[in-house]
Amino acid sequence: MKALLKLRETQLALCTVALIVLVGMRAPVFVSGSSLANLLTDSTLLIMLALAQMLVIVTRGVDLSMASTLALAGMMSALLASRFPALPLLVVMLAALAIGLLLGLINGYLIGHLELPPIVVTLGTMSVYRGLVFVLSGGAWVSSHQMPPEFIAFPLARLFGVTHLVWIAAAAVLGAWYLARHTRFGRDLYAIGNAPASARYVGIPIAKRLMWTYGLAGAVSGLCGYLWVARYAVAYTEIAYGFEFTVIAACVIGGISIAGGSGSVAGAVLGGLFLAVIGNALPVVKVSPFWQSALTGIVILTAVMINARSGKQSGRQILPLHLNKSSGAV
Amino acid sequence: MDNNNNPVLRLTGISKRFAGIVALNNVALSVRAGEVMALIGENGAGKSTLVKTLTGIYQPDQGSIELAGKPVTFANAQDAMRAGITAVHQETVMFDELTVAENIYVGRHPSKSGRIDWARIEAEAEKLFARLEVTLPVRARVKDLSVAQRHFVEIARALSQDARVVILDEPTASLSQREIHELYRIIGQLRADGTAVIFISHKFDEIFAVADRYTVLRDGRFIAEGLLADITEPELVSLMVGRTIQQAYPKADVTPGEVLLEVSGFNHPTEFSDVGFTLRQGEILGFYGLVGAGRSEVMQALFGLSSSANGTVKLGGKEIIISSPAGAIRHGIAYVPEDRQHQGAHLSLPILHNITLPVLSRVGFFLRGRRAREQAIARHYAEQLELKATHLMQHVSELSGGNQQKVVLGKWLATNPKVIILDEPTKGIDIGSKAAVHRFIGELVTKGLSVILVSSELPEVMGLADRIVVMHQGRIEHVYDRAEATPENIVAAASGLKELA
Numbered sequence: 001m002k003a004l005l006k007l008r009e010t011q012l013a014l015c016t017v018a019l020i021v022l023v024g025m026r027a028p029v030f031v032s033g034s035s036l037a038n039l040l041t042d043s044t045l046l047i048m049l050a051l052a053q054m055l056v057i058v059t060r061g062v063d064l065s066m067a068s069t070l071a072l073a074g075m076m077s078a079l080l081a082s083r084f085p086a087l088p089l090l091v092v093m094l095a096a097l098a099i100g101l102l103l104g105l106i107n108g109y110l111i112g113h114l115e116l117p118p119i120v121v122t123l124g125t126m127s128v129y130r131g132l133v134f135v136l137s138g139g140a141w142v143s144s145h146q147m148p149p150e151f152i153a154f155p156l157a158r159l160f161g162v163t164h165l166v167w168i169a170a171a172a173v174l175g176a177w178y179l180a181r182h183t184r185f186g187r188d189l190y191a192i193g194n195a196p197a198s199a200r201y202v203g204i205p206i207a208k209r210l211m212w213t214y215g216l217a218g219a220v221s222g223l224c225g226y227l228w229v230a231r232y233a234v235a236y237t238e239i240a241y242g243f244e245f246t247v248i249a250a251c252v253i254g255g256i257s258i259a260g261g262s263g264s265v266a267g268a269v270l271g272g273l274f275l276a277v278i279g280n281a282l283p284v285v286k287v288s289p290f291w292q293s294a295l296t297g298i299v300i301l302t303a304v305m306i307n308a309r310s311g312k313q314s315g316r317q318i319l320p321l322h323l324n325k326s327s328g329a330v
Numbered sequence: 331m332d333n334n335n336n337p338v339l340r341l342t343g344i345s346k347r348f349a350g351i352v353a354l355n356n357v358a359l360s361v362r363a364g365e366v367m368a369l370i371g372e373n374g375a376g377k378s379t380l381v382k383t384l385t386g387i388y389q390p391d392q393g394s395i396e397l398a399g400k401p402v403t404f405a406n407a408q409d410a411m412r413a414g415i416t417a418v419h420q421e422t423v424m425f426d427e428l429t430v431a432e433n434i435y436v437g438r439h440p441s442k443s444g445r446i447d448w449a450r451i452e453a454e455a456e457k458l459f460a461r462l463e464v465t466l467p468v469r470a471r472v473k474d475l476s477v478a479q480r481h482f483v484e485i486a487r488a489l490s491q492d493a494r495v496v497i498l499d500e501p502t503a504s505l506s507q508r509e510i511h512e513l514y515r516i517i518g519q520l521r522a523d524g525t526a527v528i529f530i531s532h533k534f535d536e537i538f539a540v541a542d543r544y545t546v547l548r549d550g551r552f553i554a555e556g557l558l559a560d561i562t563e564p565e566l567v568s569l570m571v572g573r574t575i576q577q578a579y580p581k582a583d584v585t586p587g588e589v590l591l592e593v594s595g596f597n598h599p600t601e602f603s604d605v606g607f608t609l610r611q612g613e614i615l616g617f618y619g620l621v622g623a624g625r626s627e628v629m630q631a632l633f634g635l636s637s638s639a640n641g642t643v644k645l646g647g648k649e650i651i652i653s654s655p656a657g658a659i660r661h662g663i664a665y666v667p668e669d670r671q672h673q674g675a676h677l678s679l680p681i682l683h684n685i686t687l688p689v690l691s692r693v694g695f696f697l698r699g700r701r702a703r704e705q706a707i708a709r710h711y712a713e714q715l716e717l718k719a720t721h722l723m724q725h726v727s728e729l730s731g732g733n734q735q736k737v738v739l740g741k742w743l744a745t746n747p748k749v750i751i752l753d754e755p756t757k758g759i760d761i762g763s764k765a766a767v768h769r770f771i772g773e774l775v776t777k778g779l780s781v782i783l784v785s786s787e788l789p790e791v792m793g794l795a796d797r798i799v800v801m802h803q804g805r806i807e808h809v810y811d812r813a814e815a816t817p818e819n820i821v822a823a824a825s826g827l828k829e830l831a
Contacts (some may be wrong), residue, residue, distance in 0.1 A: 182445045187428075191436050194425040201387065201423045202437035203408025262427040 008255040008306070009266040016274050023281040030284045037163075041156070043276030044169035045224050045231075047269050049243075050250040051176040052220035054268040055186070055213050057251055058193045060260030061118035063214060065107060066221045067243040068129035073099040074225030075133050078142040078151075078235035085148045092151065096226035097219050103129055104218015105211060112210030126244070133237050144233035155231040165227060172220070177265040189213060193260030249296060250275050253303045274299070336399065338363045338526045339384075339415070339495050344393035346379055353379040354390070355550045359528075361495065361543075366517060366527040368541035368558070370570050372788055376550040377530050381497050384528075385417045386410035397494075408437075414494035418484040418501055426473035431455035433472050434487045458486040462516055485516060496520060497528040500620075514540055532620055533825040534563050548572050564818065571788065571817040584775045586796055587611035589647075591663075591749055591780065593632065596641030601627040602804040605641070609749065609782060612775045616795025617784040619824050624804040625784045626668055629751050633665040634658045645748070659688060662748035666738055668757060668784075675738050677727040681719055682708045684726055685740045711740030716766055735767060750774065751782040756790060768794065788817055802826045 024031035049066055056063045077096040080087065103125070110121045144152060155165045180186040188209050192199045199206060229235045254271025256263030275296065282292050337360035346354040354376045361367040371377050382388045384395070386404030394401050397413055404410040425433055431452045432439075439446045440454075455468040464482050472480060481501055488496050501513060517540050520527055529541050537544065538558060546553040546569045554569050589608045596605040602624040609615050617625045631639035634652040643650055645661055652658045658665070676684055685708040708722050715736040719729060726737055735755060742750060752771065756764045771794055774781055785791045791798055798810045800823040808823040 178445075182448075184439050184441065184446065187432065187436070187439055187446065190428060191425050194427050195423075198423040198425060199437070201407050203406065203411060204437050261425070 009264060009270060012254065012267070012270045012274060016270060016277055019274075019277050019281065023277075023285055027284045030281060039276060039280050041163050041165050042280060043273050044165040045228055046246060046250055046276060047169050047272035048172045048220055048224055049247045050254070050268040050272040051172055051265060052217040053247045054251050054254070054256050054263050054265070055176070055180065055189055056118075056217050057248075057256050057258060058180075058260060058263050059189050059210060059213055060193045060196070061111060061210070061213075062122065062248065062258070063104075063107065063217045064119065064122040064244050065103070065126040065129055066217060066247060067240040068126045068133070069100050069103045069218050069221040070225040070228060070243070071133045071237070071239040071241075072103065072129045072136070072225070073097075073222035074229035074239050075137055075142070075235050075237075077226040078147060078229045079136065081148055081151045082142055082146040089148075089150055089154060093223065093226050097223045100222015100225065101215050101219040104221070105215040107218065108211030108214030111214060112207035115207075130237075133239075137235070137237060139237060142229075142235040147230075147233065152230050152233045155227050165231065168223075168227070173265060173269055176268075180265055185209065185212070190261060193262075195261075246275065246296075249300050252300050255303065337361055337396075338398055340396040341380075341384070342394055342396075344380070344383060344390045344395075346383060346388060346390050353550050354383070356393070357547065357550070357552045358555075359545050359552070361526045361528055363494070363526050364521050364524045365543060366521055366529050366541045368537040368544040369528055369530045369547065370537065370544055370566065371547035372570060375547045375570075377547060378499065379550075380547070381417055381499050381528075381530070384410065384415055384495075384497065386415075411491060414492070415497070416488040416491050416493040416495070417497035417499060418481065418488055423484070424472050424480055427471060429469050429471055430466055430475070430483055431468040433483050434458065434490050454490065455486065458489055461489070461519075462486060462512070464512065481513075485513075489520075493525060495526045495528065497530070499530045500532070501529075510536070532821070534566065534822075535825075537566075538563070546570055567818050567821060571821070584612045586613035590645065592642075592644040594642045594644075596628065596631065596639065596643075598627065598631060598636065598639040598804075601631075601636075601639075602801075605801075605806055607799055607806065607809065609780050610796075611780055612778055613796045614771065614775055614781045614783055614794050616791035616798040617782060617801060618786070618788065618791045618798055618820055619801035619807075620786070623801040623824070625801050626753050627804075628801075629665060629753055629782065629784060630667075632658070633663060633751065635665075659745055659747075662746070663751070664742040664745055664747035664749070665751045666742050666753060666755060668753040675726045675734050675741075677734075678725060680723040680725055681712065681717070681729075681737055682722040684737050685711055685744055688741060689744045707744055708740075711743055712736075714743075715740050715770060732764065732766065736770075739767070739770065747779065749780045749782065751784070753784045754786065755783070756785070756787065788820060792817065792820070800824050 020031060020036075029035060049070075053063060053066060073096040076099055077092050080095055081089075081092050107118075107122055107125055110116050111118050156163050158164070159167060178186075180189075188199070188204045191202070191204055192206055192209060196206065225239075228240060250271035251263070251268055252258065252271070253274055254263070254267030254269070256267055256271075278295060278299070279292065282295070283289070287295075340360040342358050344354055344357045344359075345352070357376065357380060359367075359369070359380070369377050369380070379388065383390050386407045386409050389403070389405070395404075396402065397415075402413055404413065404415075410416075425436060428436060431454075434455050435451050440450055441447055442450070452468050459466050459468070459482070462482060462485065466475075466479060466482060472483065475483070485498075485501070498517070514536075517527055517529070529537070531537055541558055543556065544558055544561070544566065545555045546566070548570065553572070588611050590611045591609040593608075594606040597603055605628050607615065617629075619625050627636070630636055632643065632652070634654045634657055637653075643652060645663075650661055652661065652663070655665070676687070679687075682705065686704050689707065705722065711717075712719070712722065717736045717740070718733050726734055729737065739752075739755070755771065756767050768790070771781060771783065783791065783795055792815055796812055798812075798815050798820060800807045800810065800820055802824055803826065807826065808819075810820065810823075
């Protein structure tokens with residue numbers, strides 16, 4: 001129990017609940033069932049992107065091109081649906097996913113096989129992919145009346161009383177948890193982020209793993225591109241502009257170490273939820289939206305400080321050790 | 331031993347060069363199933379390179395590796411592992427954030443219908459530790475383990491691979507006596523199972539306790555091979571140390587003066603204990619020990635890099651407190667770190683800026699217009715060190731290892747230190763540059779400097795130092811005067827042997 005309380009994930013969950021309760025005391029409407037359901041729906045895109053970003057950060061990388069990939073895939077799916085209204089929705093969604101995958105694999109190839117630094121590669125593709133959104137759309141909007149009704153309706157439609165967005169996000173959480181915990185692929189990412197040289201010693205195919213990690217981040221961004229455009233019923237060139245930093249912020253708040261090698265699915269989910277709560281709660285208690293950005297920043301810095309303190313290391317063990325005395329290490 | 335004529339592993343004529351430096355030259359080695367082979371040599375004799383060649387991390391330039399009579403080549407570490415050769419490395423291959431059990435199976439997690447079989451991983455890990463008769467919680471994260479416990483994880487990993495050849499690269503370097511005996515027992519088990527073991531150690535009592543045969547390397551060459559039953563410890567030491575080494579090092583004849591630096595009761599919670607020594611004016615004090623004996627840690631603490639160390643430091647008779655490198659530099663202590671690439675030089679800056687970096691405040695705050703003064707300082711030290719470079723604005727990354735080291739030395743000399751601490755100043759640099767660095771160290775003392783020379787190269791320490799401090803497991807084992815130092819007694823002290831028979 002004590003160990004559970006010490007976990008960063010538990011602490012963050014408690015903070016989130018405390019925040020909801022505090023805001024609820026000021027404005028009871030905030031804790032109503034429908035308001036909380038809206039909050040959940042609002043957090044889904046951020047959570048899905050944070051999950052993908054988490055896997056990238058675990059390998060000691062970062063994907064700055066996520067929001068641009070999202071925008072490009074979202075714009076393409078909107079154009080596709082408006083030109084060919086007869087196209088089944090599933091095909092449109094798969095197209096968005098495939099475009100994202102392709103863009104992500106380009107990142108992954110440059111980072112994994114050509115061993116270029118992730119921050120530089122994705123900084124470059126961030127601009128390239130965003131630029132392509134302009135080229136493709138000619139700078140024009142695709143507005144709701146140009147899109148087929150089922151295209152727009154899908155994300156907020158309900159299955160067993162819960163929106164599709166929430167179902168998809170739940171599937172993504174389960175999938176990410178399974179991948180990170182129960183597959184060779186996922187475990188290798190942790191090994192790579194922990195000690196890249198050692199990972200090579202034990203024979204992990206680093207280039208291949210990195211390529212598909214960025215591919216996955218791209219695929220998730222692509223799918224989120226469709227969901228984003230459909231949910232807000234508009235596609236324009238500046239969709240999700242700057243959102244990659246919100247995603248990274250969610251990861252950092254969730255305790256995912258930027259230095260790589262550690263981070264959990266629960267952390268990414270809670271980090272995303274926490275930011276969504278701040279985003280939805282501040283207007284309710286009538287805090288200016290300008291404060292929102294500053295508050296998010298303060299939360300990030302606090303999270304980083306907590307991480308740094310717990311990660312502080314002492315010296316190497318050189319003096320002879322006696323195992324019987326120190327065997328209690330758990 | 332099932333068949334003496336059929337070694338399970340045989341290496342012939344292995345050579346390996348790195349950028350012109352010969353690391354291995356025509357090395358031969360063979361080991362049979364159920365046999366423990368001790369690989370013996372000084373630091374830098376080529377043992378670690380040989381291990382890396384065997385485990386597929388390096389590919390030999392020449393020569394052949396035969397496994398059970400068939401020639402093999404290893405393109406990468408995984409190939410060697412699949413062929414049944416595993417190593418417990420000197421630099422541990424560990425993933426700090428992963429659990430003990432996962433560290434054993436990382437890179438080859440067993441899975442059941444596409445899903446990692448965690449229950450099996452943990453059960454197998456428990457079984458391995460039971461077999462080793464070691465208690466380790468398999469779910470603990472490796473970052474919470476001690477160095478000794480990490481070794482057991484690595485040995486368990488080697489065992490789990492059903493290896494035909496297990497290489498133990500200085501596995502006992504940081505183990506206590508009791509742990510060492512556990513290791514002996516484990517090696518006995520491996521031998522009984524018909525595994526071939528290559529055992530690398532500097533400690534002769536261990537070699538005689540566990541090994542059947544020996545192979546001696548020196549300067550990357552094969553020197554001798556035979557049964558341990560047919561040789562004595564002193565004979566083995568002289569095979570390993572070999573040459574007479576005094577002449578090659580030009581030690582300037584300076585009679586050390588007054589005591590300049592006095593360190594006493596220097597302690598650190600995990601790294602060293604009760605370290606005390608004195609350094610005289612114009613003296614070269616050698617610090618010898620095995621890798622990981624705590625020498626660099628003592629020096630770093632002395633330089634103000636370690637906050638958890640405590641003790642008394644007197645400089646020129648006055649007690650001083652050093653809490654940061656800037657403080658140490660102010661007191662006239664300079665530390666030239668071992669890891670040139672990461673701690674010593676700013677590789678992407680030009681030579682000029684490297685040399686003047688610690689003394690910029692003396693050049694002036696506004697550097698514009700003071701170019702000439704900055705250049706003069708840099709040129710002075712570049713010339714003194716016989717730096718080979720096209721011009722002073724050349725980037726340090728373009729220089730050879732030896733010349734990089736000269737830049738680092740020049741940088742620290744520019745601070746006009748009283749005491750200069752050199753940590754492995756000739757590690758990984760070619761013979762020619764080595765001689766220049768040695769000559770230079772020899773000359774430093776004629777200018778009234780006092781030098782602490784940390785080195786793992788016995789000839790270097792013996793050739794240059796007035797007195798030699800030998801460290802072992804974080805403690806000072808013995809201090810030898812130049813006259814009484816012999817390779818035999820220094821190696822013995824560094825290995826923790828009290829007296830050599």
